[in-house]
Amino acid sequence: MNVTRRGFLKLSGLSIAALATGLGFDLSAAEAQGYALKLEGCKKIPSICHFCSGGCGLLLHVKGGKLIHLEGDPDNPTNEGTLCPKAASLEQVAYSPERPKKPMRRAPGSDHWEEISWEEAIDRIAKKTKEVRDATWTSTDEITTKTGEKRKVPANRAEGIAVIGSAEIDNEESYLLTKFSRLIGTPYHEHQARI
The missing domain is CATH 3.40.50.740 (Rossmann fold)
Structure with a gap:
């Protein structure tokens, strides 16, 4: 069998697509397990975003005094679980090495x-x-x-x-x-x- 480089790439792509759809692999279970492991042992603390006066609700997941994960609070009537880019980046703001810590x-x-x-x-x-x-x-x-x-x-x-x-x-x-x-x-x- 004589396979060209282009033919090899086409066959590889088709094989991957067939495996992902045809064999019924469901990756959502693996993703959910990873999410659960990340938050295991965390204390969930409801909070409010401080970037503007909107009052969007946050759920902070804290372990050992450090913020591990944050997400929008679905029970908050203002944002109903969604977050703007500023609120979603609060974790990076808190622990950024570029953040000045002295005057x-x-x-x-x-x-x-x-x-x-x-x-x-x-x-x-x-x-x-x-x-x-x-x-x-x-x-x-x-x-x-x-x-x-x-x-x-x-x-x-x-x-x-x-x-x-x-x-x-x-x-x-x-x-x-x-x-x-x-x-x-x-x-x-x-x-x-x-x-």
Whole structure:
């Protein structure tokens, strides 16, 4: 029998197709067994995705304090078990070696980032906040009354600072962020979900 290279590839493809369909191999049982082994011994924890304000439900499978697998929660009315690409990638975000774990600073004119301590980062943020607050503080506004009289009224606001919340924080943290915004005197505080 004289078989060409092209004929050999055709016969190989046909043989594989015949084996997969004609002999009735069902790979779903093997896939289900692999899935069950992966999740064996895991604690299933319901959670909510933090990427946006949608409130999609997640089922986290945790073993030994480490996230092993996550999937959409089919009982959640928002996403009914489906996940967007951001939510599906949460495991890679949590354990990525590229994720910064310490504060980073890029000095003015520099082309690279350098690690700094948490104490230095908090100190720099506090000093810069105080500097901007003092430079942009408005203590009074001049208003015109109904009678046409001009009068100064207290304003007490720092117009050079704006605070924006994030979908990464929960309600309690949003409440504290709002209180902090009012404490430093900025009238500009908003949340990412409304923008």
